[in-house]
Amino acid sequence: MRIVVTGGAGFIGSCFVREVLGGEHPELAGAQVTVLDAFTYAGRIENLAPVADDPRLTVERGDVRDPRRVAEVLDGGADLLVHFAAETHVDRSITGAADFVTTNVVGTQVLLQAALDAGAGRFVHVSTDEVYGSIASGSWPETHPLEPNSPYSAAKAGSDLLARSYHRTHGLDVVVTRCSNNYGPYQFPEKVVPLFTTRLLDGGTVPLYGDGLNVRDWLHVSDHCRGITLAATTGRAGEVYNIGGGTELTNLDLTRALLAAVGVGEDRIERVADRKGHDRRYSVDWSKIRDELGYAPRVPFEEGLAATVAWYRDHRSWWA
Structure with missing residues (x-):
């Protein structure tokens, strides 16, 4: 399998x-694994260091926006294509949306067409x-209408609909x-968990948006x-x-958990103005993947967060 x-x-x-x-x-x-990456600021070869010498890795x-380059990579065939490549940081999409639209929407269309052409x-x-x-x-169940509120999420919604269209049409x-929301080691320090962790490890403060009561589900x-x-x-x-x-x-609760993990107090919290269009709460209903495919999260949040903080503490050279 490739x-x-x-x-x-x-x-x-x-x-x-x-x-x-x-x-x-x-x-x-x-499986033989081929990585296609543009190596922007968030894509780093160091992230693959633990498997760099594996002969199955290429x-x-x-850039997924480059039809010729994508076709070259898929020329060797692909039994499975897993498409992670995207611009993902909401704050960056607010200050400049163009790369989000071209990478997330156009890039996905280029990949879909190349996958179709390559069989x-x-x-x-x-x-x-x-x-x-x-x-x-x-x-939200999977059938809920898409109602994105940031340029990032709007671009991802567009890519979702393109993916669906290639299934239905072709x-x-x-x-x-x-x-x-994902957390864990190797996450670039612009997202909240690594940003707050690295700032706290360096003795700094952490910027908490608004009243801190926006709710996220952590994975x-x-x-x-x-x-x-x-x-x-096994999916359909x-x-x-x-x-x-x-x-x-x-x-706010997440911030307090990170403060406790680093061993510092709430004086390290810096209240800042809320982000534009800041969604109040996310919550997905994942009963479908549980019932159909047998999925259930295995990493308890407290253990996972503690291990994540420890990883950043032990890998300062990766983020400093």
């Missing part, structure tokens, strides 16, 4: 690659719960996954990758699967 992983040097993509090559997903045992530099197998499109918008109570074997990156593998190997073509972590916290 697996092509776009964005395979990023946070979640590199975790998937390391775990596949490390034998943590028996369904994909023995790393290709290229590739299953195409797993990795998306986000943010495409649903904001929900005051309850949880019969391409597409599966879409939508995850809640360890390893649990997310296991959900993706289940969707890739044309379906969407939400992948949740089962731990809903306000941003």
